[in-house]
Amino acid sequence: MEPDLFTAAAEDRQEKDPSASPLAVRMRPRALDEVVGQQHLLKPGSPLRRLVEGSGGPAGASSVILWGPPGTGKTTLAYVVSKATNKRFVELSAITAGVKEVRAVIESARRASGGFGKETVLFLDEIHRFSKAQQDSLLPAVENRWVTLIAATTENPYFSVISPLLSRSLLLTLEPLTDDDLRDLVRRALTDERGLGGALTLPEDAEAHLLRIAGGDARRVLTALEAAAGAALATHEAEITLETVEATVDRAAVKYDRDGDQHYDVASALIKSIRGSDVDAALHYLARMIEAGEDPRFIARRLMISASEDIGLADPTALPTAVAAAQAVAMIGFPEAALTLSHATIALALAPKSNAATLAIFAAQEDVRKGLAGPVPAHLRDGHYKGAAKLGHAQGYIYPHDVQGGIAAQQYAPDAVRDRQYYTPTRHGAEARYAEVVERVRERLGRQGGGPDPAS
Structure with a gap:
C-alpha cells in the first residue's frame, strides 16, 4: 500500500469518528489563522503566508525546513500548508524511514501529479537523523518539484542538513510556545467541538500545573x-481538578511561581546551596526549577555566575564547565538538558570555594567610584603614533619578556592606587598556588600594599 493511503485512511477515520484520534490530532489547526504562536512566521506578507496563499515564496526555494524545539508546531504547519494548497499530505519520519520509503513516496507523487494533477507535500520529520547520502536522495525530487518537501528538525540545520538542500529551502525558525500560547490552546481544546466540547471545566490551579509540565510543548500539554479529562469523565466529574491532573500525569504540582517570589526564592536557594557545598540540597532546588518548567537558559546563567562569584580560581575548571553546560542546554533543550544542568550543579557544589575574584573587582570598582584613578603612567601610554615620543609616552617602558623571570619591576597602576592590593587569594583548592604566585610577584614589583583590605 502506498504511504499516502495511510494518511488518507487516518483522515477518513477522524472525520467519521473524531474521538478515535488523540486530542492533539483532533485539535490540529486546519488553517494558518488557527495556528497558536509563531506570529513572526504568520504575519501578512511573510514567506510562509505567500507560500500558503499561492502568491509565491522566496525565489529559488522549492522546499521548506522548519527548525525548532519539540511541540512548537512543525507537523502542524506542514499539514496546514498541504490543506491550504490542496495537496496530498504524506508524512515520514527519518527515525523509521529510509531511502527506499522516500523513493516510494516520490514515485507515488510523480504518478499522482502526472495522472491526476494532484501535487504532494512530503513532510519529513527529524531530517537531521538522515545521513548525507540519504539527504542526497531527496535532491532530484526537490529540484524537479515532484514534491513540496517540508522537513523538520530540532537541531541546527546549518550543521545537520546538507548545503545543496539547505540552499534550495526556505528556512523557518520556530520559537518555543509561551504560557499564553499554551493557555489559548488548552482553553480552545476545552470548548471546541473537535476537543472536549465544553463537557468539563478546568480551574486555574489545574491549568497552571498543565502549563508548568508542558515545558512549551503543545503536544505534551x-x-x-x-x-x-478522561479520568474526570470516568468518575462523572464536571471539573478537571488539580488532584486529577497530578494523578494522571504522575507528577506533584510544584509550589513555584515563575513570575513571583518563589521564582527568586528557589533560584536563590539553589545558588546558596552550591555556595555551601550541599550538593543534595542544590539538586533538590534544581529539580524544583526543572519540574516547574523553568527556562533552562535561566538556570544555566545562574550557574555561570556562581562559578565566578563563589568558586573563581579555587577551581579554574568551574567556569568552563558552567559555560559548556549553558551551550549544551541551548542546543538540546529539555528534557535532556536536565542531565547537563545536574552535571554542572554537582561539579560546582563540590568544587572548592573562593569569593576572592568577586571581592577584588568590588574593591577596585569602589576605589574608582571614589575618584581614585589618576592618569596612566607615561611609560605605559600608547607610543604608536607620531609625536608620542615628544610627549614622553611609552618612553622607559620595560618589556617583561626581555627580563629574566618575565616580571619587570616598574610601576603599572596610577599613583593614586599604586599600592592598593585588591586581590586576596584564599588557600582553597587551586587558588593556593595563585596565593603563592601573587605574593612573589608583588615582592618583585616592590608593591608594599596599602589602604584598607578589600575584603573588609
Missing part, C-alpha cells in the same frame, strides 16, 4: 489534558 494536550496529551496531559486528554489524560486528565
Whole structure:
C-alpha cells in the first residue's frame, strides 16, 4: 500500500469518528489563522503566508525546513500548508524511514501529479537523523518539484542538513510556545467541538500545573489534558481538578511561581546551596526549577555566575564547565538538558570555594567610584603614533619578556592606587598556588600594599 493511503485512511477515520484520534490530532489547526504562536512566521506578507496563499515564496526555494524545539508546531504547519494548497499530505519520519520509503513516496507523487494533477507535500520529520547520502536522495525530487518537501528538525540545520538542500529551502525558525500560547490552546481544546466540547471545566490551579509540565510543548500539554479529562469523565466529574491532573500525569504540582517570589526564592536557594557545598540540597532546588518548567537558559546563567562569584580560581575548571553546560542546554533543550544542568550543579557544589575574584573587582570598582584613578603612567601610554615620543609616552617602558623571570619591576597602576592590593587569594583548592604566585610577584614589583583590605 502506498504511504499516502495511510494518511488518507487516518483522515477518513477522524472525520467519521473524531474521538478515535488523540486530542492533539483532533485539535490540529486546519488553517494558518488557527495556528497558536509563531506570529513572526504568520504575519501578512511573510514567506510562509505567500507560500500558503499561492502568491509565491522566496525565489529559488522549492522546499521548506522548519527548525525548532519539540511541540512548537512543525507537523502542524506542514499539514496546514498541504490543506491550504490542496495537496496530498504524506508524512515520514527519518527515525523509521529510509531511502527506499522516500523513493516510494516520490514515485507515488510523480504518478499522482502526472495522472491526476494532484501535487504532494512530503513532510519529513527529524531530517537531521538522515545521513548525507540519504539527504542526497531527496535532491532530484526537490529540484524537479515532484514534491513540496517540508522537513523538520530540532537541531541546527546549518550543521545537520546538507548545503545543496539547505540552499534550495526556505528556512523557518520556530520559537518555543509561551504560557499564553499554551493557555489559548488548552482553553480552545476545552470548548471546541473537535476537543472536549465544553463537557468539563478546568480551574486555574489545574491549568497552571498543565502549563508548568508542558515545558512549551503543545503536544505534551494536550496529551496531559486528554489524560486528565478522561479520568474526570470516568468518575462523572464536571471539573478537571488539580488532584486529577497530578494523578494522571504522575507528577506533584510544584509550589513555584515563575513570575513571583518563589521564582527568586528557589533560584536563590539553589545558588546558596552550591555556595555551601550541599550538593543534595542544590539538586533538590534544581529539580524544583526543572519540574516547574523553568527556562533552562535561566538556570544555566545562574550557574555561570556562581562559578565566578563563589568558586573563581579555587577551581579554574568551574567556569568552563558552567559555560559548556549553558551551550549544551541551548542546543538540546529539555528534557535532556536536565542531565547537563545536574552535571554542572554537582561539579560546582563540590568544587572548592573562593569569593576572592568577586571581592577584588568590588574593591577596585569602589576605589574608582571614589575618584581614585589618576592618569596612566607615561611609560605605559600608547607610543604608536607620531609625536608620542615628544610627549614622553611609552618612553622607559620595560618589556617583561626581555627580563629574566618575565616580571619587570616598574610601576603599572596610577599613583593614586599604586599600592592598593585588591586581590586576596584564599588557600582553597587551586587558588593556593595563585596565593603563592601573587605574593612573589608583588615582592618583585616592590608593591608594599596599602589602604584598607578589600575584603573588609
